[in-house]
Amino acid sequence: MPRPRKRRRVGFMPKVTYFQPVGLDEQIREELITVDEIEALRLKDVEGLDQEDCAELMGVAQSTFQRILTAARKKLSTAILNGKAIRIEGGDYKLVPYKLECRNCGHDWMKTNWSSADNAAKCPRCGGKGKGWRGRCSD
Numbered sequence: 281m282p283r284p285r286k287r288r289r290v291g292f293m294p295k296v297t298y299f300q301p302v303g304l305d306e307q308i309r310e311e312l313i314t315v316d317e318i319e320a321l322r323l324k325d326v327e328g329l330d331q332e333d334c335a336e337l338m339g340v341a342q343s344t345f346q347r348i349l350t351a352a353r354k355k356l357s358t359a360i361l362n363g364k365a366i367r368i369e370g371g372d373y374k375l376v377p378y379k380l381e382c383r384n385c386g387h388d389w390m391k392t393n394w395s396s397a398d399n400a401a402k403c404p405r406c407g408g409k410g411k412g413w414r415g416r417c418s419d
Contacts, residue, residue: 293375299365301365308363311364312367313355313367314370315368315370387406
């Protein structure tokens, strides 16, 4: 009997969950990307964290994180190259707040649904931005 699958920790829920190619009138096929796969893409490709930190934030082993990331990239590439719509939903995950720590002043704070694209990762004490913080899951 296989081991039960762990719920992956996710710190960000996308506001937009459906993308469709423009200019296709026929019935469009969909590619389903799970919320935990989007989180892996966000942490690695958007936030620029190394694989070890990404795996720790999601509460999985590095090898598991790599499998999640590879699957997400393959689905995304397949959808773009074959003109499929992309639907983001499902997966075995739990939404958790992250504990962010400023590397400039050491101040730490909790944040749910953060992304460095907005100012959510800006230190509330010293205003440190960008890569001046590091995240850890709070649970």
